[in-house]
Amino acid sequence: MTGVSQATVSLVLNGRDDGSVRIAPETRERVLGAIRATGYVADPVARRLAARHNRIIGVFTYEPVFPAGTGDFYHPFLVGIEESAERLGCDLLLLTSAPVTDGRRRIFHDDNRLRLADGCVLLGRSLDRDELGRLVAEGQPFVSVGRRDDAGGPVPYVGADYAAATADVVRRALDAGHTRLAYLGQGAGPESHTDRFAGYRTALDAAGLPTRHEPTDRSPADLLDTLLDTGVTAVVVEEYADGVSLANAAVERGRTVPADLSILALGDPTRPTTSDLEFTGFRIPRREMGWQAVEVLTGLLAGVPGTVTQRLLPCQPVDGVTLLPPRH
Amino acid sequence: MTGVSQATVSLVLNGRDDGSVRIAPETRERVLGAIRATGYVADPVARRLAARHNRIIGVFTYEPVFPAGTGDFYHPFLVGIEESAERLGCDLLLLTSAPVTDGRRRIFHDDNRLRLADGCVLLGRSLDRDELGRLVAEGQPFVSVGRRDDAGGPVPYVGADYAAATADVVRRALDAGHTRLAYLGQGAGPESHTDRFAGYRTALDAAGLPTRHEPTDRSPADLLDTLLDTGVTAVVVEEYADGVSLANAAVERGRTVPADLSILALGDPTRPTTSDLEFTGFRIPRREMGWQAVEVLTGLLAGVPGTVTQRLLPCQPVDGVTLLPPRH
DNA sequence: TCAAGGCGCTAATACGAATTATCACGCCGA
């Protein structure tokens, strides 16, 4: 249309008029006119092939992105991710094509499409260690939402400081006069669990008090009986839903929360559950985590020098109504 | 590593051993071995450049994808879209980079990235007519979630049959004995509104009864007075939230719903609102709409002949507690 | 004996942009 070469169009399109390249203003206008007239837009894929980046951020989750069963636990993360992406002018690629084997999605498989994006954000309770290691080894740019242990190298993450938040919750119970506190949950497995348990242990150790770990495989009623029989006056629960079950069991047994037993929740519900009690504990800064994860990723990609790639964000304390001094 | 050409690797990688191409089993094994050893995966971008499609489905919404203010009205659509995409092995690209001008996102702008995807799904109460027309004119493959009028050509869509569902609701009120039914809402603007109003009008016309249209700009209390003063016994409300306001106003005035006034909701809440009443009306098959939108899109892309590209899905009637025969 | 065709693979090219070395041109000064 304009009689210029493809190269010239490319230069005009990208507004290149720095020292090394010059386009006559008249030519530039002609090209821009043709672009406007035809509505031409450069093929982003070809562009990516040549430029080696495309402002696409992959989002990989081990559960469906738009959750049904997780009671929207992941929703706030995604809100933060989207807001951040929008601000940075990036698009999000939801890696929904990853096939599900053995009940979970896999990053690496025969038609790995991760590299469609410049980098990716990983979301999920527990990431597969092998896959994580491979990402690190291959130098794939990624950021995990949630702290992760090293996997053959440092893993970039934006996590919540569960250890500090849990220790704080425990200290609040200690300040209220409790001396026999149990930890209800796995306390192992995913980093989010071990961190909580570590915080619990730290706070009790510092106070010179014994720890007590209850697994979650017992019925709430049994569990309640055991706890009360052995003089436990406060329980910190890893999973919000387990706290709800325990409280319900207490009500059924004619006991009162928190008069008979204080219950402290270590975070937001990850399973759909309802309760009219507002549990004392803390909130996970989910939106902020999602937001910062994208920030860290783009920092990594741009090679920004000062970027801290391992971040722990503070949790917000929640006062709630489930903590009272113990009876004597 | 194996001494074969790039072309051979490509052929092995894609499992091409149909009639036209043959690879010696021994060679194939050697190549596969090298692939396993190195963990090589084809660059999806280059692949897309060559193949001219990439199994990416764009998702464009006129509101944030992960909604905050819309009370998760859009969530079920996205769940359906994701499920369908997962089943078809496609990834979803959320077009979050589209800049917001004059309070809404725009598809077309100077750095249009729609073409990154093979096609796209459009979501939103009202789509911009000009943009829609341009999509049609340019032959961009897309599907709208929600019925749309022609825009210089037929618009592919998967919508809810609001007209039929509304007519059905009105008939249920007529069957209960109502003869003075008002329509509360815009009744104009987006197709979803005009369709509802059309259904309302159709049902009343068929019964030989007069229609009555109330705009939403009045206070619920005023509105309630007017309705009752003029003998209206049932109201169909376009917006769930307006029904809630009206019901609340009734309670404040010492009236009872549905004894004094039946209220029928034409769909699910699009704004966050709470009410202990379960409104009589219908539910929008949101998940199914999202699901089928992706189906239609992939059908379009694959050029599947029999694909119906304009679909209206039935809404599910809800019995609820807000419809009773009128007092005499 | 020779054309026809099967076999397994590769060279070459396309995909659509970004990048860079280079070229043609005109002007100026020596």
Next chain:
DNA sequence: TCGGCGTGATAATTCGTATTAGCGCCTTGA
């Protein structure tokens, strides 16, 4: 007249893959 220099644009190459015509060799059948 010739060389040097600033201008403005282009030819050629690159990114990593998919596709296809065709090569050289061998077998088969008439």
